[in-house]
Each structure stands twice: as structure tokens, then as C-alpha cells.
Amino acid sequence: xxxxxxxxxxxxxxxxxxxxxxxxxxxxxxxxxxxxxxxxxxxxxxxxxxxxxxxxxxxxxxxxxxxxxxxxxxxxxxxxxxxxxxxxxxxxxxxxxxxxxxxxxxxxxxxxxxxxxxxxxxxxxxxxxxxxxxxxxxxxxxxxxxxxxxxxxxxxxxxxxxxxxxxxxxxxxxxxxxxxxxxxxxxxxxxxxxxxxxxxxxxxxxxxxxxxxxxxxxxxxxxxxxxxxxxxxxxxxxxxxxxxxxxxxxxxxxxxxxxxxxxxxxxxxxxxxxxxxxxxxxxxxxxxxxxxxxxxxxxxxxxxxxxxxxxxxxxxxxxxxxxxxxxxxxxxxxxxxxxxxxxxxxxxxxxxxxxxxxxxxxxxxxxxxxxxxxxxxxxxxxxxxxxxxxxxxxxxxxx
Amino acid sequence: xxxxxxxxxxxxxxxxxxxxxxxxxxxxxxxxxxxxxxxxxxxxxxxxxxxxxxxxxxxxxxxxxxxxxxxxxxxxxxxxxxxxxxxxxxxxxxxxxxxxxxxxxxxxxxxxxxxxxxxxxxxxxxxxxxxxxxxxxxxxxxxxxxxxxxxxxxxxxxxxxxxxxxxxxxxxxxxxxxxxxxxxxxxxxxxxxxxxxxxxxxxxxxxxxxxxxxxxxxxxxxxxxxxxxxxxxxxxxxxxxxxxxxxxxxxxxxxxxxxxxxxxxxxxxxxxxxxxxx
Numbered sequence: 083x084x085x086x087x088x089x090x091x092x093x094x095x096x097x098x099x100x101x102x103x104x105x106x107x108x109x110x111x112x113x114x115x116x117x118x119x120x121x122x123x124x125x126x127x128x129x130x131x132x133x134x135x136x137x138x139x140x141x142x143x144x145x146x147x148x149x150x151x152x153x154x155x156x157x158x159x160x161x162x163x164x165x166x167x168x169x170x171x172x173x174x175x176x177x178x179x180x181x182x183x184x185x186x187x188x189x190x191x192x193x194x195x196x197x198x199x200x201x202x203x204x205x206x207x208x209x210x211x212x213x214x215x216x217x218x219x220x221x222x223x224x225x226x227x228x229x230x231x232x233x234x235x236x237x238x239x240x241x242x243x244x245x246x247x248x249x250x251x252x253x254x255x256x257x258x259x260x261x262x263x264x265x266x267x268x269x270x271x272x273x274x275x276x277x278x279x280x281x282x283x284x285x286x287x288x289x290x291x292x293x294x295x296x297x298x299x300x301x302x303x304x305x306x307x308x309x310x311x312x313x314x315x316x317x318x319x320x321x322x323x324x325x326x327x328x329x330x331x332x333x334x335x336x337x338x339x340x341x342x343x344x345x346x347x348x349x350x351x352x353x354x355x356x357x358x359x360x361x362x363x364x365x366x367x368x369x370x371x372x373x374x375x376x377x378x379x380x381x382x383x384x385x386x387x388x389x390x391x392x393x394x395x396x397x398x399x400x401x402x403x404x405x406x407x408x409x410x411x412x413x414x415x416x417x418x419x420x421x422x423x424x425x426x427x428x429x430x431x432x433x434x435x436x437x438x439x440x441x442x443x444x445x446x447x448x449x450x451x452x453x454x455x456x457x458x459x460x461x462x463x464x465x466x467x468x469x470x471x472x473x474x475x476x477x478x479x480x481x
Numbered sequence: 482x483x484x485x486x487x488x489x490x491x492x493x494x495x496x497x498x499x500x501x502x503x504x505x506x507x508x509x510x511x512x513x514x515x516x517x518x519x520x521x522x523x524x525x526x527x528x529x530x531x532x533x534x535x536x537x538x539x540x541x542x543x544x545x546x547x548x549x550x551x552x553x554x555x556x557x558x559x560x561x562x563x564x565x566x567x568x569x570x571x572x573x574x575x576x577x578x579x580x581x582x583x584x585x586x587x588x589x590x591x592x593x594x595x596x597x598x599x600x601x602x603x604x605x606x607x608x609x610x611x612x613x614x615x616x617x618x619x620x621x622x623x624x625x626x627x628x629x630x631x632x633x634x635x636x637x638x639x640x641x642x643x644x645x646x647x648x649x650x651x652x653x654x655x656x657x658x659x660x661x662x663x664x665x666x667x668x669x670x671x672x673x674x675x676x677x678x679x680x681x682x683x684x685x686x687x688x689x690x691x692x693x694x695x696x697x698x699x700x701x702x703x704x705x706x707x708x709x710x711x712x713x714x715x716x717x718x719x720x721x722x723x724x725x726x727x728x729x730x731x732x733x734x735x736x737x738x739x740x741x742x743x744x745x746x747x748x749x750x751x752x753x754x755x756x757x758x759x
Binding site for chain 2: 161164165166167168194198208
């Protein structure tokens with residue numbers, strides 16, 4: 083039997099706000115239910131589609147990343163896959179033993195000790211007692227919680243909780259593994275080990291479905307990716323295109339009521355506009371902007387992200403100058419940033435922001451983290467995305 | 482998406498596999514045992530009295546039964562005899578089990594919200610584990626009661642072979658109710674308050690403190706409640722050394738098995754909505 087997942091044209095609706103919680107509300111909803119046809123496939127008042135006509139396939143040893151903004155239906159898709167939720171329409175098939183990590187340590191009981199919880203959680207995740215017994219030492223070793231094994235988990239830190247949760251789940255040996263954004267807790271070292279474990283699973287033939295906001299993790303782990311927005315498939319295919327599409331759809335949010343960008347220029351040290359640079363090169367970034375409303379004490383800012391969404395560098399004129407930008411409606415201004423591009427070997431996204439005087443969080447006059455992409459060449463002197471201008475010397479000590 | 486397309490795809494959904502990972506109930510017996518063990522362990526963790534609690538509840542029921550009985554005897558002028566007291570004890574222990582199992586099971590789904598919304602397994606395991614955990618207490622109390630019955634030399638008869646059958650019927654009946662109530666409480670939280678009220682006053686609606694025969698022609702009303710004939714039969718057999726009334730045991734058995742089938746079907750049907758309705 084080949085293991086894997088088939089997800090065909092699946093629809094799932096949810097209702098906004100409360101359903102009915104007491105008997106009093108039951109009667110109207112029951113009458114509604116009796117007298118209206120197409121209950122399952124038509125939207126009632128307050129209902130919306132959380133997942134709309136989503137299809138994908140994951141074969142043996144394949145890996146699929148699911149990405150998208152909050153509320154796009156990623157977790158719902160996983161819950162449908164794991165059987166917690168039932169689709170309203172469409173069909174899905176999971177072949178083989180399923181391991182689902184929707185939340186680490188769900189099913190742990192706070193009053194039970196780590197040891198007891200390993201057995202409890204293991205059984206809940208589908209192992210039998212003998213199986214857990216034989217893997218017990220491995221689980222404990224992976225979690226690195228040996229000395230806390232007889233402590234009730236209510237005294238664990240959230241990191242320890244997650245570690246124990248992942249350790250149990252990682253030993254289920256599933257044919258199909260579903261992982262929700264669960265690795266954000268736990269230290270860097272443990273996260274790396276979780277990734278290694280997941281990679282190992284895929285190598286061994288497990289079908290992996292992985293939800294994350296961490297594009298580096300998605301790009302490393304997954305061959306294909308599904309990009310969702312408001313329950314709809316925006317892109318389904320190779321992971322690099324999906325990640326790019328994910329970033330580009332933040333571009334669409336750049337329309338601002340306050341500011342219009344008339345011109346954007348990125349120049350190298352020679353003053354020529356281009357988008358490929360040498361590591362360490364001094365570049366100039368110029369923006370011509372027009373005020374659509376009067377601007378008071380605004381300050382423009384600049385940011386650089388990796389394509390995976392990791393922030394590399396952020397600055398703003400408020401940190402560099404005393405001057406603020408005051409414009410009347412229709413007036414234009416020039417903004418210029420000069421910086422040493424100590425980056426290498428990758429594509430980066432250059433972003434531009436304008437913030438009002440008081441730094442209200444999320445109150446941008448203009449916000450676009452992905453205004454331009456630029457490429458940093460590789461000098462082959464070093465690896466990593468930061469260029470620290472290395473040099474070295476070797477000398478032998480004479481005794 | 483136009484509505485024509487919507488209607489067209491209804492067929493697909495009906496044919497869609499109801500359960501993508503259909504793990505059979507039997508395959509989950511390890512999980513059932515584990516959750517039962519968890520429920521028992523947790524109940525006695527950080528408690529000083531520990532397993533004494535299992536005995537305390539029936540003792541309290543017997544105690545209040547005695548008070549009712551004294552009141553009866555004062556009114557009727559009849560003296561209290563040993564077998565009346567033992568009959569109350571014999572009926573109180575299973576009644577305490579029914580009460581605790583139903584109370585516990587009614588909340589079993591809502592109390593395990595994390596599990597219901599995050600991990601898939603057959604949900605009926607949760608209420609059934611609650612019943613089994615209460616059964617553990619019942620076993621302890623039964624052990625204590627057996628010792629008391631031996632010490633008081635109540636005697637034994639061939640009819641005692643009926644006891645396991647009757648206990649089994651009580652367990653089946655309790656499980657049926659538990660499944661139904663757990664499911665109902667998930668959708669409507671009113672249920673747990675109703676259950677609480679019924680369990681508190683239920684003792685007056687079943688023949689625990691008195692036998693159905695004492696009520697004369699109204700005794701039949703007490704027996705209509707399917708738990709009634711089972712409790713009444715238990716005391717008839719153990720204390721009275723007589724055979725139980727077969728029609729009434731049959732009546733209860735019909736309720737127990739019929740109820741189990743129906744409530745299991747309802748539970749299965751409603752299960753698909755659990756995660757989003759809890």
C-alpha cells in the first residue's frame with residue numbers, strides 16, 4: 083500500500099461568533115434546520131468558508147509546506163487532515179499511520195509526571211503500551227529531561243513542555259506526519275534537532291505536511307508548498323515560487339492613503355542604478371514621495387529582509403537625523419539612505435516605511451517590506467548572508 | 482463560485498470517507514485503559530484520603546438512608562431490623578456508582594477540550610473511560626461491602642449467581658446514559674446542571690432507601706425507572722435470598738441494551754461536530 087495524502091476539492095465552513103450554547107437558542111436553529119435544504123453546502127447567516135476548494139497530494143517521502151497569513155485556513159486544513167474536523171464538501175484520504183502535531187503536549191495532564199505523561203500522550207498519539215516501553219529511553223534521551231521525569235508537568239517551563247511533547251510525537255513513526263507551527267517554543271538547539279528529525283522522517287518515506295510562518299524552515303524542509311489566503315489556494319507548486327508569492331502578496335498592501343511613491347532608485351557606489359551588488363559595497367537608496375494628506379513630523383525608514391522573511395536590518399531617519407518630514411498635501415520630498423551592503427550570496431528584500439511622529443505600533447503611514455529585491459553576489463570567501471569582510475593569517479609557533 | 486457548482490459537488494461530500502483515519506474502537510483499548518488510569522490517578526493525586534473517598538460516598542448514602550428509615554419506623558411504629566439496613570447498603574453502593582459515573586462522564590468531553598480539538602481518536606473513549614474510572618471506585622466499595630456482608634452473616638444462596646448479571650446491566654445502562662449526556666453537554670452546557678439536579682434528588686426516585694413493595698400500588702412507579710428494578714433485585718437476592726422478578730429485570734435489560742445502541746448511534750452521528758461546537 084502506498085502511503086500518503088489526497089485532498090480533493092475540500093470545503094469547510096465555520097460560523098462567526100457564538101453558535102447556540104443553551105437550549106433556549108436551540109429551537110430557532112432547529113426550525114431553521116428543518117425548513118432549509120442544503121444545510122451543509124450553503125452558507126447560513128454568520129457563516130463563512132474557512133477552506134474553499136483546496137486540493138493537494140502528498141506522496142511517500144514528499145513534503146508539503148502550507149503557508150499564508152493568519153486566518154488563511156492552514157490549521158483548519160491540518161485539522162481536516164487529522165480527522166478532528168469533517169469537511170462539508172470534497173474528499174480527503176490519508177493512507178497509513180498518521181501522526182499529528184497540532185499542538186505539542188495537547189493531552190498532557192498537568193498533575194501527572196513527565197514519565198506518566200509520556201505513556202499517556204504516546205497512547206493518545208496512537209502507540210500501544212509495549213511500543214512506548216521499547217522506545218521510552220529514546221524518548222527521554224531526545225527530550226533531555228531525564229532529571230525532571232518524575233516532576234509533574236505543571237511545574238515544567240513551556241519550553242520543557244514542548245520538548246517532551248515533540249519527543250513523544252517524534253517517536254510515533256508515522257507514515258504521514260502533520261506538523262503545525264509548534265516549534266516556535268524551545269531553544270535554538272532543540273529546534274534544530276526537531277528539524278533534523280523531520281528531515282529524517284521524510285528521507286525514510288514519511289509524507290510530511292508542515293505549517294509554519296518561518297519561510298527558512300519551509301524552504302529547507304519542503305519540496306512543494308501551498309499558499310492559502312482566506313481559505314483559497316493562491317499558489318500550489320514548488321516551494322521557492324510559493325515563498326516568493328507569499329512575499330509578493332504583502333506587496334499588495336502597500337496602497338497608502340497618506341503617501342504615494344513617485345520614484346524609487348537603488349544605486350551602487352558608482353552612482354549607477356542597479357540591483358546586483360558586491361558584498362560590502364556602499365549603496366544609495368533614494369525615494370521620491372508625494373504627500374496625499376498633510377504630513378506632520380513623519381520619519382521614513384528602511385528595512386532589509388531575507389526572502390524567508392527574516393529581518394536583517396532596520397533603520398529610520400529618526401535614528402539618524404534630528405530633522406522630521408513636514409509636508410502639505412500634494413508636496414513632494416526626497417529621501418536618501420546610504421548604507422554599506424555587508425551582505426552576500428542571496429536575494430534580499432528592501433522595504434520602505436513612513437511612520438508618524440509618535441511611534442504607534444502598526445500605525446504606518448506607508449509600509450512595504452518588499453519594495454524591491456536586490457541580489458548580493460557571492461565572493462566565495464565565506465558563507466552565510468552577512469559579509470564580515472574576513473581576513474586570516476597562519477603562522478607556526480617555533481618552540 | 483456559483484451555486485450550480487455547489488450543488489453538483491454535494492455528492493462528492495456524501496461519498497467522502499467519514500473518518501479519514503478510522504481507528505477501530507477495539508484498536509483503541511490501550512488508549513481507553515490509559516485514560517481510565519489517568520482519571521483514577523488524577524482523582525487521588527494530592528488528596529490525603531486517597532482511596533478512602535471511594536468508600537466515603539456510599540457510606541454517606543447509607544447514613545442518610547438510615548435517617549430516612551428511622552423516620553419511617555417512628556411513623557409506622559415498626560422496629561428497624563438488620564436486613565433492612567443491609568438492603569440499603571446493598572443498594573447504595575451501586576447507586577453511588579451510577580451517580581459518580583454519570584456526573585463524571587457528563588463533563589468528560591468538555592473537560593478534555595484540548596484533546597477533542599487537537600487530537601483525533603474515537604471520542605466515545607472519553608465518557609467510557611469516566612465510567613470505568615468510577616467502576617474502579619465501585620470495585621473498592623463492593624469489596625468493603627462484601628466484607629461487611631460476610632461479617633454480618635447475611636448468608637448465601639444460589640440466586641447470588643444473578644448478581645454479576647445485574648451489575649453488568651447497571652454498567653451497561655450507566656454507559657448508555659453517559660454517552661448520551663456527555664454528547665448533549667458538549668452542545669448545551671445546560672445539561673450538566675440538569676444532570677446535577679437529577680442526581681441529587683434521584684435517590685428519592687429509585688428504591689434505595691425503601692423497597693418498591695413498601696409503596697404499595699405506587700411501587701410500580703419506582704420501578705419504571707430502569708435502574709429501580711436492578712437495585713431492588715439486588716437486595717431481593719442478597720438480603721432476601723429470593724429470585725429476582727424476571728419481567729422487571731428483562732425490562733431493565735431492554736432499556737440498557739436498547740439505550741446503549743441508540744446513544745452510541747447518536748454519539749457517532751454527532752461526533753463530527755464535536756471539535757467545532759465544543
